[in-house]
Amino acid sequence: MATTQSRTLARIMLFPSVILLLAWMIVPLCMTLYFSFLDYNLLIPGNNDFVGFLNYEFFLTDPAFIESFFNTLWLVGGVLLITICGGIGLAILLDQAIWGRNYVRIMVLAPFFVMPTVSALVWKNMFMNPVNGLFAHFANWLGFAPVDFFAQIPLLSIIIIVSWQWLPFAALILLTAIQSLDREQLEAADLDGAGPFSKFYYIVLPHLSRAITAVILIETIFLLSIFAEILVTTSGGPGYASTNITYLIYTQSLLQFDVGGGSAGGIVAVIIANIVAIFLMRLIGKNLED
């Protein structure tokens, strides 16, 4: 089918949408790049002078930057750890023949459909509130002092909320992967004398490696830009204890009206995201090749 003519025609037909997508990406990126070299603050109207790398210098030497950089890594790493481990467990449970399995699967998927702001509010007010939250009531019932989640363990609280949102996604991807496992392999392992743990470690887990890789890559992209959950719950505080890079850029450009500094932060975030992506692809991307 793919004659030279049809391939040329296909390229011509694809051309407009490719150009549109390219412009969609390149124009904001270039504008951000341009702003990042300007002294551009909305509170101080003026000439918007070219200041070179000054914005970058300020952003990178800000003590908040280092803290939020590590917060970002903790957030991504923590959520990945919880969702992958929990997702494998859930997937194995959901793969068992239980009554009403299809309904249970839909229920498990439900958190993924809840908007991040809504789920963060629900967690904040219904579960983690130190006075009225369910966790506080439970702690009181046991005779312990309730934990003030967002004051004492702000980053961990956000990790818990985000994990709750992303667990169904991981579980669903891993469940479909488990279901594609050849049952005869498990039966062969049975005959070969493998116990449940050997079967999991030597047969199920290697079979899941591709799906796990896909989950890690997809989740990382989204987790690097967690924002709503932080804004709604802790607003990045106390101090900078739960500020990630995305939230830092927001405070820079929209709370301090510093467009130049915010743009510089945006470019830094793009670079960090690319470093993480390259690192991940090197580390686990080979699982996707075959």
Next chain:
Amino acid sequence: MGSITLKQVTKSFGDVNVIKPLDLEIKDGEFIVFVGPSGCGKSTLLRMIAGLEDTSSGNIEIDGNDATKTPPAKRGLAMVFQSYALYPHMSVRNNIAFPLKRAKVAPAEIEAKIASAAKILNLGDYLDRKPGQLSGGQRQRVAIGRAIVRQPSAFLFDEPLSNLDASLRVNMRLEISELHKSLATTMIYVTHDQVEAMTMADRIAVFNGGVIEQVGTPMELYRNPVNRFVAGFIGSPKMNFIDVKPVDGDPTRSIGVRPEHLKVTQEQGLWTGKVGVIEHLGSETFLHVHVDGVGTLTIKDDGECPLQYGDQVNLTASQNKIMHFDKEGVTLASLSWGDNAVVAQ
């Protein structure tokens, strides 16, 4: 040692009885083939012997010990699956070593066993490849290798050749037969292909609808099938069956004659018909002859058959090659051999 005895074994899924009470004795070192149409319970029975399916009632004895409730790994049996069930992310070496490592065999001994299995099955060049890089026949050999190293008391084969192409199937058939001769271990082999059953088996068990119709050596089944089902299942092309009008005092309701026993003659024969499709296989020719009031008869003639489509032919068969069946399809022994009963309708 590898004798397996089934005593009144049954299997039911809910209300459906897949295996009706069944007795079978498999002798040590025997190559027994379970053959039958799909859904006849032969694979289920094999999986019950392996321990992958629970036995609903009855006993499975392996070497005289009741193994009905024994977990699969403890039965000392090895199975080769239809899909080979190789572990795709492990090298061939690790696939073969897997059962040994689970059994905590010393590494040096594992190496020795892998080496000897690789030698028997010509796997030496592939040991470090992954199953995905092997052809169907090679994967089959690896699956057999994984079975051999455990030194099981019996091998179970579940339609192992059905995923291979025709020429490879013939080769693997020979290899498995040869393997049986050299190892002299009990083998239970499930297939729906009667050619595999005839060529490989010491004994064949013909299954139909959850019961064993007949057990015997290939030639016993060919010469003396107990009923119409076995007669029709064993032999290729299939036996011709002709319904006959009931005659007083003669229980015969149908007769059967194998294509290779029908002859085309110049003289008046038993039937007269018109030649339909002719299949030339080179060494032999299959003729499909339409006979009025009887249907289509298949004749196996020699390779150089001069007949053409539409020719009128006379067909005959010697009386002692014609089998008689009663209304339940049971073979009538007294009439099937040498008796000059009326054959034509």
